[in-house]
Amino acid sequence: MSKVGVFIEIVDQAPGKSMPGLISAASRGGDVVGLLLDGLAEKYKGSLEEYGLTELINLSAPNRVLSKHPEAAGHALAGAVKTFGLTALLGVSSPTGNDLLARAAISLKSPLALDCIDINFKENYVKKSHFSGKTIATLEIKATPFVCGIRPNSFEAVQNQVTCRVTDHSALSVGDDTITIIGVESSGGQKDLTEASVIITGGRPIGSIENFKLLDDCAKTLGAAVGASRAAVDLDYAPHSMQVGLTGKIVSPKLYIGCGLSGSAQHFAGMKGSQVIVAINTDKEAPIFTKSDYGIIGDLFEVVPALTKALKTGPP
Amino acid sequence: MRIYVCIKQVPDTEAVITVTNDTGYDNEVKYVVNPHDEFGVEEAVKLGEKTGENEIIALCVGTERAANALRSVMAMGAHRSILVKTDEQFPSSDLIAKALAKVITEEGPADLIFTGKQSVDSEGMQTPYRLAAELDLPVVSSVVGFSLDGSTATVQREIGGGIRETLSVNTPCIIGATRGLNEPKYPKLPAILKAKKKEIKIIDISTLDISEDEGFRLKHLEATEERGNARIIEGTTEEIVDSLVKILRDTEGVI
Numbered sequence: 001m002s003k004v005g006v007f008i009e010i011v012d013q014a015p016g017k018s019m020p021g022l023i024s025a026a027s028r029g030g031d032v033v034g035l036l037l038d039g040l041a042e043k044y045k046g047s048l049e050e051y052g053l054t055e056l057i058n059l060s061a062p063n064r065v066l067s068k069h070p071e072a073a074g075h076a077l078a079g080a081v082k083t084f085g086l087t088a089l090l091g092v093s094s095p096t097g098n099d100l101l102a103r104a105a106i107s108l109k110s111p112l113a114l115d116c117i118d119i120n121f122k123e124n125y126v127k128k129s130h131f132s133g134k135t136i137a138t139l140e141i142k143a144t145p146f147v148c149g150i151r152p153n154s155f156e157a158v159q160n161q162v163t164c165r166v167t168d169h170s171a172l173s174v175g176d177d178t179i180t181i182i183g184v185e186s187s188g189g190q191k192d193l194t195e196a197s198v199i200i201t202g203g204r205p206i207g208s209i210e211n212f213k214l215l216d217d218c219a220k221t222l223g224a225a226v227g228a229s230r231a232a233v234d235l236d237y238a239p240h241s242m243q244v245g246l247t248g249k250i251v252s253p254k255l256y257i258g259c260g261l262s263g264s265a266q267h268f269a270g271m272k273g274s275q276v277i278v279a280i281n282t283d284k285e286a287p288i289f290t291k292s293d294y295g296i297i298g299d300l301f302e303v304v305p306a307l308t309k310a311l312k313t314g315p316p
Numbered sequence: 317m318r319i320y321v322c323i324k325q326v327p328d329t330e331a332v333i334t335v336t337n338d339t340g341y342d343n344e345v346k347y348v349v350n351p352h353d354e355f356g357v358e359e360a361v362k363l364g365e366k367t368g369e370n371e372i373i374a375l376c377v378g379t380e381r382a383a384n385a386l387r388s389v390m391a392m393g394a395h396r397s398i399l400v401k402t403d404e405q406f407p408s409s410d411l412i413a414k415a416l417a418k419v420i421t422e423e424g425p426a427d428l429i430f431t432g433k434q435s436v437d438s439e440g441m442q443t444p445y446r447l448a449a450e451l452d453l454p455v456v457s458s459v460v461g462f463s464l465d466g467s468t469a470t471v472q473r474e475i476g477g478g479i480r481e482t483l484s485v486n487t488p489c490i491i492g493a494t495r496g497l498n499e500p501k502y503p504k505l506p507a508i509l510k511a512k513k514k515e516i517k518i519i520d521i522s523t524l525d526i527s528e529d530e531g532f533r534l535k536h537l538e539a540t541e542e543r544g545n546a547r548i549i550e551g552t553t554e555e556i557v558d559s560l561v562k563i564l565r566d567t568e569g570v571i
Contacts, residue, residue, distance in 0.1 A: 071454065095458055095475045102445040111531030114441045125535060130438055134333045135539055139532035178454035183482035190478030198571065222571060240460070240496040241478045246329055246436060247351050247495035255570040265329045276568050278560065279546055294563065295546030302553050310557040
């Protein structure tokens, strides 16, 4: 049986929340082998073997922390694909995932497709967005091994308990580093948008940084991440890292609640892949109501606190 | 310094995309400079203003009409430009990177190369990496902060959840730019008029003698099914939010 590799990305000292769905996607193509960068395989394997991960390879390199050296990490992933005879390398299309998958693909001289929403190993194709989600492209896979990034929330995680064995593998030396991660800085308390399964976003009518607290409170009851429209970011109501849209984050949650959004093409480019879109706006003519699933014509300053309360107490 | 800015011409975000012949689209739409690329151009121009002795060369692989995109970035401050002409609507990232690398090698070694982190048409996200491999240079993409100190660049990129990484990169290097890096200044009339006189060298891609690797091949393109009008939930605020919670929990199963 063929073996498919998955890059296990560690977020907040645990496998990222998209890993189970990724493993389920990869298992359509064969046995799933995880590739972990200088991590704690024994600690992480429990949460991964539940979804069908049969082997976890702990990659390390002499005198180098791979997670601080993207070039070396890319070569290490590529080396593991060759050494372990993997037919494909999959990862989550997060910022770090995209970066390392691209580096691995180039090192392997392999085809690469990022941000895919579907993969079919039998018929050899992937599907991905073109033109910010206005069209979907089917791309035929013409060579193996190939490298593929999967958009978060594209695949349901399917429970499939197996026993996972851990293998240590030392990557070969790859020459001097020309890139080093020298610092990581957190603006504190922001939930990641790209992998979020629920997102609540504020537009221009939110009016101030302080008013985002309304959305934060509602987000807490839903375990949601908070986003902002470009207009809100341009007015300094929110940092750019919270922007959803064409030049901000591209998101694909199960539920997207837009508060005071007009519904511009640029914004839809970033959140069109959401499963369910709820729009809250005082203007019943706002374009967002023509492209959403559910609409509430009302003031976000009334509707959002009421929603928070209803979520806390539960509806009748 | 010799700074290259690599751009792509893409349909405007507002444009309606009509699929034709299964793998193409009707190109009678408004075209613009790929939005992410503008941040790269602006950063190159800012560097030029600082030192005053930089040459900024804009490069583009695209159809004949992409000359308009090169005019736009010359109005932003690029000094001259080169268009590698192809008739393909979706030239592969591999082909684009090889063409750009050839042109850069012929024009003279780069001190810095800026690209966008991705194009908004085919969304491949890999041209900066493939170009880096062709030229054997380091690359960092999704860059939102850039400073140069001698032969080392310090760059920032966002990795989600408001977390920013700072990276040290040897130059020459390739920077994949995105929003957050700067605020592109849109050119004023004198700059636009001046750009009309700047040089655009046109090279046909067939003369570059490039062999493309077989990778992913576009087999089929289809329009996404559009959502219709929202189902408006009515009632008092309390009734509305109760209905919404019920729908999201019981009907949609998303909370």
